[in-house]
Amino acid sequence: xxxxxxxxxxxxxxxxxxxxxxxxxxxxxxxxxxxxxxxxxxxxxxxxxxxxxxxxxxxxxxxxxxxxxxxxxxxxxxxxxxxxxxxxxxxxxxxxxxxxxxxxxxxxxxxxxxxxxxxxxxxxxxxxxxxxxxxxxxxxxxxxxxxxxxxxxxxxxxxxxxxxxxxxxxxxxxxxxxxxxxxxxxxxxxxxxxxxxxxxxxxxxxxxxxxxxxxxxxxxxxxxxxxxxxxxxxxxxxxxxxxxxxxxxxxxxxxxxxxxxxxxxxxxxxxxxxxxxxxxxxxxxxxxxxxxxxxxxxxxxxxxxxxxxxxxxxxxxxxxxxxxxxxxxxxxxxxxxxxxx
Amino acid sequence: xxxxxxxxxxxxxxxxxxxxxxxxxxxxxxxxxxxxxxxxxxxxxxxxxxxxxxxxxxxxxxxxxxxxxxxxxxxxxxxxxxxxxxxxxxxxxxxxxxxxxxxxxxxxxxxxxxxxxxxxxxxxxxxxxxxxxxxxxxxxxxxxxxxxxxxxxxxxxxxxxxxxxxxxxxxxxxxxxxxxxxxxxxxxxxxxxxxxxxxxxxxxxxxxxxxxxxxxxxxxxxxxxxxxxxxxxxxxxxxxxxxxxxxxxxxxxxxxxxxxxxxxxxxxxxxxxxxxxxxxxxxxxxxxxxxxxxxxxxxxxxxxxxxxxxxxxxxxxxxxxxxxxxxxxxxxxxxxxxxxxxxxxxxxxxxxxxxxxxxxxxxxxxxxxxxxxxxxxxxxxxxxxxxxxxxxxxxxxxxxxxxxxxxxxxxxxxxxxxxxxxxxxxxxxxxxxxxxxx
Numbered sequence: 001x002x003x004x005x006x007x008x009x010x011x012x013x014x015x016x017x018x019x020x021x022x023x024x025x026x027x028x029x030x031x032x033x034x035x036x037x038x039x040x041x042x043x044x045x046x047x048x049x050x051x052x053x054x055x056x057x058x059x060x061x062x063x064x065x066x067x068x069x070x071x072x073x074x075x076x077x078x079x080x081x082x083x084x085x086x087x088x089x090x091x092x093x094x095x096x097x098x099x100x101x102x103x104x105x106x107x108x109x110x111x112x113x114x115x116x117x118x119x120x121x122x123x124x125x126x127x128x129x130x131x132x133x134x135x136x137x138x139x140x141x142x143x144x145x146x147x148x149x150x151x152x153x154x155x156x157x158x159x160x161x162x163x164x165x166x167x168x169x170x171x172x173x174x175x176x177x178x179x180x181x182x183x184x185x186x187x188x189x190x191x192x193x194x195x196x197x198x199x200x201x202x203x204x205x206x207x208x209x210x211x212x213x214x215x216x217x218x219x220x221x222x223x224x225x226x227x228x229x230x231x232x233x234x235x236x237x238x239x240x241x242x243x244x245x246x247x248x249x250x251x252x253x254x255x256x257x258x259x260x261x262x263x264x265x266x267x268x269x270x271x272x273x274x275x276x277x278x279x280x281x282x283x284x285x286x287x288x289x290x291x292x293x294x295x296x297x298x299x300x301x302x303x304x305x306x307x308x309x310x311x312x313x314x315x316x317x318x319x320x321x322x323x324x325x326x327x328x329x330x331x332x333x334x335x336x337x338x339x340x341x
Numbered sequence: 342x343x344x345x346x347x348x349x350x351x352x353x354x355x356x357x358x359x360x361x362x363x364x365x366x367x368x369x370x371x372x373x374x375x376x377x378x379x380x381x382x383x384x385x386x387x388x389x390x391x392x393x394x395x396x397x398x399x400x401x402x403x404x405x406x407x408x409x410x411x412x413x414x415x416x417x418x419x420x421x422x423x424x425x426x427x428x429x430x431x432x433x434x435x436x437x438x439x440x441x442x443x444x445x446x447x448x449x450x451x452x453x454x455x456x457x458x459x460x461x462x463x464x465x466x467x468x469x470x471x472x473x474x475x476x477x478x479x480x481x482x483x484x485x486x487x488x489x490x491x492x493x494x495x496x497x498x499x500x501x502x503x504x505x506x507x508x509x510x511x512x513x514x515x516x517x518x519x520x521x522x523x524x525x526x527x528x529x530x531x532x533x534x535x536x537x538x539x540x541x542x543x544x545x546x547x548x549x550x551x552x553x554x555x556x557x558x559x560x561x562x563x564x565x566x567x568x569x570x571x572x573x574x575x576x577x578x579x580x581x582x583x584x585x586x587x588x589x590x591x592x593x594x595x596x597x598x599x600x601x602x603x604x605x606x607x608x609x610x611x612x613x614x615x616x617x618x619x620x621x622x623x624x625x626x627x628x629x630x631x632x633x634x635x636x637x638x639x640x641x642x643x644x645x646x647x648x649x650x651x652x653x654x655x656x657x658x659x660x661x662x663x664x665x666x667x668x669x670x671x672x673x674x675x676x677x678x679x680x681x682x683x684x685x686x687x688x689x690x691x692x693x694x695x696x697x698x699x700x701x702x703x704x705x706x707x708x709x710x711x712x713x714x715x716x717x718x719x720x721x722x723x724x725x726x727x728x729x730x731x732x733x734x735x736x737x738x739x740x741x742x743x744x745x746x747x748x749x750x751x752x753x754x755x756x757x758x759x760x761x762x763x764x765x766x767x768x769x770x771x772x773x774x775x776x777x778x779x
Contacts, residue, residue, distance in 0.1 A: 071429020
């Protein structure tokens with residue numbers, strides 16, 4: 001029971017990370033398509049401004065919880081995905097630094113360099129997270145010693161790539177929706193219009209991804225064995241439908257929140273299908289990493305549960321407060337503000 | 342070059358660079374919070390400009406500290422997977438608690454502080470930076486409890502092929518870890534203090550923004566002096582905990598080869614590790630080492646030759662790092678005392694003002710050397726007495742992968758350090774924004 005609880009919490013932490021940092025990554029990816037000039041770029045940076053750093057901690061926590069709750073999986077997963085993870089890390093380093101450094105030197109080539117870092121540093125993580133999670137859902141060639149026999153190219157299979165594209169379009173839509181919340185005028189219009197286009201792309205990719213999941217993975221087994229679980233699918237479906245509805249009504253906050261629910265839903269769909277495995281082996285199911293062969297001791301899981309149940313709601317509360325407090329549209333005055341990005 | 346060596350180089354390099362950025366954030370966050378507090382209380386605009394100016398330097402560091410920190414967490418999994426699987430039950434939970442309890446708070450409220458100067462009431466705004474400072478130091482606590490466990494594993498039981506948590510209380514009341522925590526924290530404060538003093542001295546000497554920098558100088562002076570004394574006094578008792586829990590490390594720190602009672606402390610030693618002796622030992626203080634390590638002239642101090650050769654840490658590196666660190670450690674309180682005596686009239690001591698900017702790098706050197714003593718001195722163990730570093734490395738990764746990532750880290754981190762130095766000196770030299778009438 002404790003292991004199952006932690007499995008769910010593990011999935012939720014990753015899902016919340018995607019729903020939050022997803023819009024930061026989307027903002028960066030969309031910049032070349034939406035920004036016409038320096039002012040637009042600055043609005044985009046400042047739309048992520050007060051939030052991105054706190055959002056990124058969800059990744060550190062999700063990683064930390066994998067380490068703490070399922071150490072053996074953490075060990076196998078992270079060493080198996082060595083090259084993509086380090087690429088991801090390098091990308092996130094440049095992304096993070098670009099916010100802080102971009103306005104520190106008044107030169108066009110300096111700004112151009114950091115813009116490039118922000119765009120690539122947002123696109124690559126989105127793609128890599130998608131590829132990584134699709135491969136986790138499908139499984140990787142783990143042998144009896146739980147060593148990955150595949151390489152980077154093994155990960156770039158059709159299903160992995162579909163996962164990558166799905167994450168890219170989901171985050172792009174999510175970022176556009178947040179930009180619509182935070183911007184006004186022409187930029188707001190362009191953001192809304194990109195969100196609409198991306199909505200279609202997300203719809204197509206969700207259908208493709210579900211279809212491929214049927215073909216490549218055993219994610220549906222849990223659902224077929226226990227049809228009540230199909231309720232979980234309501235979350236991504238409703239999220240996606242409501243995103244469109246609110247987008248059409250011009251209710252930007254609600255559209256963004258629905259998109260967040262959609263991202264959480266897509267992630268949880270996979271995570272629940274995965275249960276009780278954390279990383280399946282495609283060589284032999286017996287070589288898979290599961291909650292049974294990788295969970296931490298009962299004492300550790302209990303203490304961690306106490307910490308998580310006390311502090312995660314608190315984190316959600318103060319981060320929600322920050323989003324509301326700083327959720328206004330960016331004005332000229334905001335851009336002239338000395339500390340703005 | 343094999344995976345083990347490359348992984349060690351990579352971890353060492355990324356930790357060094359991470360810890361270039363972190364110590365300044367620990368101390369400077371407190372100083373900035375205090376400056377803003379003075380503004381809130383007195384309404385004196387200078388203090389607000391101080392919080393903004395020093396805050397900007399803090400933020401440059403913070404960004405780099407945060408992004409380089411993720412690299413460390415990831416590497417336990419990517420490069421040290423056997424270690425992770427073996428100790429994750431204990432070590433992993435401390436990292437997860439750090440993120441949940443401290444890092445969330447720090448990162449979220451830092452965003453609030455940066456963007457909230459006009460959106461929040463002055464008191465609320467000041468509260469944000471106090472939260473950041475508190476969380477930064479809390480974060481250090483959890484991370485050092487994790488490192489302290491690698492130095493002195495406590496509160497565990499052996500489970501199925503791994504170490505499991507036995508007592509959480511034992512884990513967070515680890516005597517060795519607490520000594521480390523206080524030592525690292527006070528050293529970081531000294532570093533932050535000299536950073537503020539050095540930049541302030543530069544401007545006072547130049548005659549730019551004198552009032553502003555004299556106020557900064559006056560705030561940093563007592564802070565630096567107090568913690569420079571704490572580092573030395575508490576550093577001594579930390580040394581005694583090393584003697585108690587890691588006698589090989591102590592012997593390597595002192596290049597002490599033969600077990601003896603009334604062991605002298607030689608002021609000048611030239612080690613000769615290949616022959617397991619010292620080439621030169623001069624100026625003995627009789628019984629000094631026994632006294633320092635065990636608070637007893639007659640205590641026996643075990644020499645390296647009485648430990649299995651396989652358990653010897655790299656003696657030369659540990660010894661030289663320790664000596665240099667201690668040497669610097671004695672310099673700081675003397676300088677800080679000089680600063681403190683002149684805190685009200687620093688402009689009358691041109692010599693002091695000339696020296697101080699050049700002092701800024703020294704605490705950085707000392708703090709890195711301290712980590713070399715702690716980490717190299719613990720070798721060949723990754724968890725002292727429990728797991729060897731050579732047993733900890735990931736089995737499934739290749740030399741090419743690690744060589745590639747190491748090259749990537751070296752290029753990127755080289756760039757980051759260069760940018761950090763460039764931006765800190767640019768903004769440090771530039772001084773605060775001029776006061777505006779609002």
